[in-house]
Amino acid sequence: MSEEPAPEHAPLSLITVEENESQNYRSNFEHQCLGKRNELIARFENEIESILINNQSINAKNLAILFNNSIDEFEQCMRDKIPAFAIPHVFDFLGSTMYAVTIFTTVGYVSLIGFGDIIASHELYLAIYLPLFIVGQALCALSFYFIQRFIRYSIPHFITTICLQIFQTDDNDNPSTVEQQNDESSAIHERLTPCIPDEAEDDYSDTISVFAQKNSLTLLPATSQSPNLNNNNNNV
Known part of the structure; x- marks a missing residue:
């Protein structure tokens, strides 16, 4: 058979x-x-x-x-x-x-x-749906956390990048001699300092306020310096 x-x-x-x-x-x-x-x-x-x-x-x-x-x-x-x-x-x-x-x-x-x-x-509900629901909730929580961290650390670096691009644009628009660039290297470094956030600071609002205060003093040309610049140009 x-x-x-x-x-x-x-x-x-x-x-x-x-x-x-x-x-x-x-x-x-x-x-x-x-x-x-x-x-x-x-x-x-x-x-x-x-x-x-x-x-x-x-x-x-x-x-x-x-x-x-x-x-x-x-x-x-x-x-x-x-x-x-x-x-x-x-x-x-x-x-x-x-x-x-x-x-x-x-x-x-x-x-x-x-x-x-x-x-x-009905084992299907306990074996499939509940674990998937828990995993989904965990992924949502982790995504929310990492998005917050990304925003927290990306904005200062974004500001730094914008500052560097601004200075590069200024250098291209106003070319100067190599000697002048060497003489002003320390000044340029001081100008770039406010664009670099302090990573040791925990409070992001403090970083932004320090950034704004320093930029208002270093990035914006002072009015008292304009006569000296004119005198130097006349002497040349």
């Missing part, structure tokens, strides 16, 4: 998606509280219509209470329908993800006590 050959893709049967079953599952997910949702929407619309017909003043507080109560009733309907969920016997990534999101959004705002058996009965 010969054995039947095993299917070539037998291991893939665990992740095979049956389109009809998957479609029915998603349809059940979308319509499980459709009637309740339509009822709540109609109730809210009737309240608005009654206000307009009777020419009443709009009470924002009452509308907010009605809206919040409608959300609570809809979430209660979703929680009541949780036991009716059944992950297909084949692995359906989309359907399973929708199930995990539904569990999280409907139960995440209340205590998990009382829903432990329901959640624990």
